Amino acid sequence: MENVNYNPKSLNADEFISHQEICDSLEYAEKNKNNEQLLQQILDKARLEKGLSHREASVLLACEIPEINEQIFELAKKIKLNYYRKRMLLFLPLYLSNYCVNGCVYCPYHLKNKHIARKKMTQDEIRREVIALQDMGHKRLALELGEDPINNPIEYVLESIKTIYDIKHKNGAIRRVNVNIAATTVENYHKLKEAGIGTYILFQETYNKQSYEMLHPSGPKHNYSWHTEAMDRAMEGGIDDVGIGVLFGLSTYKYEFAGLLMHAEHLEAVHGVGPHTISVPRLRPADDINTDDFKDCINDDIFAKIVACIRISVPYTGMIISTRESQKTRERVLELGISQLSGGSKTSVGGYAEPEKEEANSAQFDVIDTRTLDEVIQWLLKRGYIPSFCTACYRAGRTGDRFMELCKAKQIHNCCHPNALLTLEEYLTDYASPKTLEIGRQVIEKELSTLRPDVRETANKWLTAIRNNKGRDFRF
Numbered sequence: 001m002e003n004v005n006y007n008p009k010s011l012n013a014d015e016f017i018s019h020q021e022i023c024d025s026l027e028y029a030e031k032n033k034n035n036e037q038l039l040q041q042i043l044d045k046a047r048l049e050k051g052l053s054h055r056e057a058s059v060l061l062a063c064e065i066p067e068i069n070e071q072i073f074e075l076a077k078k079i080k081l082n083y084y085r086k087r088m089l090l091f092l093p094l095y096l097s098n099y100c101v102n103g104c105v106y107c108p109y110h111l112k113n114k115h116i117a118r119k120k121m122t123q124d125e126i127r128r129e130v131i132a133l134q135d136m137g138h139k140r141l142a143l144e145l146g147e148d149p150i151n152n153p154i155e156y157v158l159e160s161i162k163t164i165y166d167i168k169h170k171n172g173a174i175r176r177v178n179v180n181i182a183a184t185t186v187e188n189y190h191k192l193k194e195a196g197i198g199t200y201i202l203f204q205e206t207y208n209k210q211s212y213e214m215l216h217p218s219g220p221k222h223n224y225s226w227h228t229e230a231m232d233r234a235m236e237g238g239i240d241d242v243g244i245g246v247l248f249g250l251s252t253y254k255y256e257f258a259g260l261l262m263h264a265e266h267l268e269a270v271h272g273v274g275p276h277t278i279s280v281p282r283l284r285p286a287d288d289i290n291t292d293d294f295k296d297c298i299n300d301d302i303f304a305k306i307v308a309c310i311r312i313s314v315p316y317t318g319m320i321i322s323t324r325e326s327q328k329t330r331e332r333v334l335e336l337g338i339s340q341l342s343g344g345s346k347t348s349v350g351g352y353a354e355p356e357k358e359e360a361n362s363a364q365f366d367v368i369d370t371r372t373l374d375e376v377i378q379w380l381l382k383r384g385y386i387p388s389f390c391t392a393c394y395r396a397g398r399t400g401d402r403f404m405e406l407c408k409a410k411q412i413h414n415c416c417h418p419n420a421l422l423t424l425e426e427y428l429t430d431y432a433s434p435k436t437l438e439i440g441r442q443v444i445e446k447e448l449s450t451l452r453p454d455v456r457e458t459a460n461k462w463l464t465a466i467r468n469n470k471g472r473d474f475r476f
């Protein structure tokens, strides 16, 4: 059936996330989920590692044939390795304020929650928190704020970003500040760009407009179009790198999956560059939120399949997993497509420099993976991954389409690999426990031998400089 409403190039949310197109795609997927010939054709296309359309990907997601699902997982692992090798970027969320005027029914920061502790950090408190994060070894932050024009105006966000970038403490530095704030104006996005943010992150929560409006009954976030068209405004404001995602559990996952890929296709069609990252958060219990009230929560097997299908559909888009997931789940999906993860996170406002008192809990949701950053790094190293704190591309101006070109040509290895090793060495020299240091150095030695001789020589020189405290922040 021809779908007159669907237009990936439109700037109207109802047209680029066309409900009819999603329904048609899901119907097509359902009809073909056991169509071996078609499934093999789609897999053959996916093996070219140039991605799939939302409709093709929906058929793979719906597939119920075990042998074909096995091939999907194997292909996801292969693509992951081809594009990212074993590098894993580490970041940390920093909640600046949990004041919020919205009524999101899944989030304990909603306006009507009168018993959660409301906090907003002062610049001095931010400084103290960031020093604590630097002492853990972090270099990349994601700022998180509730939406509240009075308590959290854009000026507060900008001032906080400046405070964070300005902190000089021992060998520490926050080199990339990503920002997750509510949908805003082109003018404000431009200000964020000028402040030097890395990625602008905004989760769609759900692409199903009807569910969206019910789940966001009040406040500015109720406006589905304003929220869904935010990334277009961000790009108009000059932000090259945007991160999208849905909160799995709010609506049916097949619908969300198709919507997510349509959003990526739309950004590529209009701006010539797709999302920099896709996050895959799952709903978690929280202060006054009970996940039993949400009938669309997904199990671990479906979650793994979603990660694998996203990986093969948009091979060059980074994928992020948070501490909403357990060590076991993270282990499973890392190899299926994840390229960035958080470690040592807290979802309270502050709480890094000094743990929160129980009676003043400001946390957004319960974290499952509560290991320290050092434990996470050691675990990654033992599993053959290369933990990385690299921010080189962003600081060399390789953002947006310039980064994507590198990535699509699979050229990121030539600079990403040594850069990852250099930032790992910074962590090992400055912050690691003796055991992590020992394992990390072994990994670095092994990986050095895989580099081109001229790159290896320079990398070796810089590694020695880091170890002898003769410099930091070297990059290719």
Ligand code: SAM
Pocket (backbone or CB within 6 Å): 106, 107, 108, 144, 145, 146, 147, 180, 181, 182, 183, 202, 203, 205, 221, 246, 247, 281, 282, 283, 284, 285, 286, 289, 324, 364, 365
């Ligand atoms: N206020 C901003 C906005 O409207 O996008 C920032 C959002 S919030 C600090 C970050 C994300 O946490 C939300 O986009 C939502 O997806 C997620 N979140 C909210 N409640 C959650 C819950 N109970 N479990 C897991 N994630 C949750």
